[in-house]
Amino acid sequence: TSLEAKPLKFAYSRLSSLLRTLQVSNLDDFNALTDVADFATLLSSYSEGVAKFAIIMEPNGSSIPGASDPVIQLACLDSSLAIAPLFKRFGSVIITSGTLSPIDLYPKLLQFEPRVSESLQMSTFRPCIRPLIITRGSDQLAVSTKFDDRGDMGVIRNYGAMLVELCSAIP
Known part of the structure; x- marks a missing residue:
C-alpha cells in the first residue's frame, strides 16, 4: 500500500495543534506519537523528484542474539539539506578536509557558490x-x-x- 504525501506533510503540525487545543498537560506522554508524526512529516516533505531520504528497516536491530528489537531509521541522502542551516545562520563558512577531492564537486553536492576555493598540495612520507x-x-x-x-x-x-x-x- 502507499500513502499520499500531502496529508503526511502536516502530521506533526496538526498533532501539535490538537494537543494544544485539548490542553494536554503532560506532553511527555505523547513523545513517541510526536516522533512518529515528525518522521512522517520529514518523509513527505521531500517526496518530489530525486529521493532525499531513504527508510532503513532492521527487523532485528538488537545486538543481543535472539532478542527482537526492530529499528526504523530515516537516512538523509542529500547532504545539502544538512548543511543548509549552517549557511543560513553564519555569514562565512570554511570547509576544510584532506579528502575533499575533486574540489569542485562539493559546491555542487552542497548547493552553494564558494567565494574562495583553494587546494593545497599535500605530501606524505x-x-x-x-x-x-x-x-x-x-x-x-x-x-x-x-x-x-x-x-x-x-x-x-x-x-x-x-x-x-x-x-x-x-x-
Missing part, C-alpha cells in the same frame, strides 16, 4: 591506505561483515585476533 581483504581467520572459520554474523563469537574472535596481529606489525 608513507602510503596511508593499505587495503586488507580477509575471508578466513587463523582457525579457518569464515570471516564476514554480514549483519547476521555480527554476534557469532568465531567471527568476533577472528576479527580481534586479526587486529592484534596487525597492530603488532605496524609501528
Whole structure:
C-alpha cells in the first residue's frame, strides 16, 4: 500500500495543534506519537523528484542474539539539506578536509557558490591506505561483515585476533 504525501506533510503540525487545543498537560506522554508524526512529516516533505531520504528497516536491530528489537531509521541522502542551516545562520563558512577531492564537486553536492576555493598540495612520507581483504581467520572459520554474523563469537574472535596481529606489525 502507499500513502499520499500531502496529508503526511502536516502530521506533526496538526498533532501539535490538537494537543494544544485539548490542553494536554503532560506532553511527555505523547513523545513517541510526536516522533512518529515528525518522521512522517520529514518523509513527505521531500517526496518530489530525486529521493532525499531513504527508510532503513532492521527487523532485528538488537545486538543481543535472539532478542527482537526492530529499528526504523530515516537516512538523509542529500547532504545539502544538512548543511543548509549552517549557511543560513553564519555569514562565512570554511570547509576544510584532506579528502575533499575533486574540489569542485562539493559546491555542487552542497548547493552553494564558494567565494574562495583553494587546494593545497599535500605530501606524505608513507602510503596511508593499505587495503586488507580477509575471508578466513587463523582457525579457518569464515570471516564476514554480514549483519547476521555480527554476534557469532568465531567471527568476533577472528576479527580481534586479526587486529592484534596487525597492530603488532605496524609501528
